[in-house]
Amino acid sequence: MELRQLRTFMTTVKLLSFTKAANTLGYAQSSVTNQIQSLEEELGTMLFERLGKQIKLTKDGEHLYNYADQILKLADEAKDHIGNSLVPRGSLTIGTPESLCSYRLPRIFQEFRSRYPEVELNIRFDTSIVYRDHLRKNTVDLVFSLGVPSLETDLVTHVLFEEQMAVIAAPAHPLAKKSTVIPADLNGQALILTEPGCSYRQLFDSILTQAGVKPASAMGVSSNEVIKRFVCDGWGIGFLPQITVQQELLAGQLVALPWAGPAFNIKAQMHYHKAKWLSPALKAFIDVTLAMIPF
Incomplete structure (x- = not known):
């Protein structure tokens, strides 16, 4: 199983088309088909259902997708780490609630992009419970959340400010x-x-x-x-x-409404996994965020 094959597989999954994947990767369509078939032969299973010109992931394909995503992320981290680049580059995936992204984070994103234009930012919306799971699976790099202060010991948490x-x-x-x-x-x-x-x-x-x-x-x-x-x-x-x-x-x-009930004590927080390697890009993003508090 080669990284090249896994990247081809991931691209095909995202585009749901061998032809589009070939165009995106600069391969001949036959090369994409051969790489997928080689993976299927090695794993002894079908990764895609072929329905005419349409393709759909099988259950085994879904399982491979989760592993391939982590493998490729780790491979990219290893490349950056071993290369010891001091210039932030590559990509970061940030999980955040909609409210923080819309009203609090734009200044952070703008400042970071102006300083580090070689880093691609990918923003994902979901609930904080789901994002914590993503951190543990290494499918996101860093998460912002709104809630009571986190007590999870496997995560590094920075409490940023209280949100009214x-x-x-x-x-x-x-x-x-x-x-x-x-x-x-x-x-x-x-x-x-x-x-x-x-x-x-x-x-x-x-x-x-x-x-x-x-x-x-x-x-x-x-x-x-x-x-x-x-x-x-x-x-x-x-x-x-x-x-x-x-x-x-x-x-x-x-x-x-003039609320006279219990205080809400909602904090804006930033989390990343304790075992996460802080790439130059991720460390730079954390530094920019903390330097701009309150925002």
């Missing part, structure tokens, strides 16, 4: 007229929240559960913009970082 949270409603909502709002006030209310895997959604759910609150309904939405739209339209109560709703609050489209 807001319990939000439409101006016409009955709770908008109250001088204070406590968890019990959300009994029987419709909630429009982030996905269940979101760390600050879990904290909010925990606060309500401990108070014995039973909402009428809870809708999980993966987009902050959609949550804001639904809350503006009177669908229910939302819970988001205050910075994400600042514009709507100033415009009078939303109100931040």
Whole structure:
């Protein structure tokens, strides 16, 4: 099994086309086909289902994809490490919540790109629980998260700053007229929240559960913009970082309810695996981020 074959396999998976993979890699299509067939013969299994001109990964192909991704990342790290390059280059994959990426991180990305133009940044959105799993599998290099301070001993965690949270409603909502709002006030209310895997959604759910609150309904939405739209339209109560709703609050489209319940204590954090080799690019990104706090 050669690295060249694994790179061809990964490219084919991403493009789902032998022809497109050949064009991208600068090979003849027959070369791509031969490399895939050689892998299949060596592994004794089919990696792709061929359905006419369409191809689809088999279960064994999916397993190989996960291994190949890690193998190629480690090979690139070894090349950089042994080459001992002092100039950051290559690529970094950063995991981040949408709210941090949209409102907090653009200055970091812009500054880093201006200093290190040879480094390609790849940004991925998902929940913090999923990202921690990615760190352990080495499929992302570094993760930003919002939540209570992490206690996971296999990760290096930098607490960056406290993120103010807001319990939000439409101006016409009955709770908008109250001088204070406590968890019990959300009994029987419709909630429009982030996905269940979101760390600050879990904290909010925990606060309500401990108070014995039973909402009428809870809708999980993966987009902050959609949550804001639904809350503006009177669908229910939302819970988001205050910075994400600042514009709507100033415009009078939303109100931040005067929360008098338990403090949220949500921290913006940066994580990477303790065993991760800090390539020049990754070390430079960490340094730039820490130098620009608060941001």
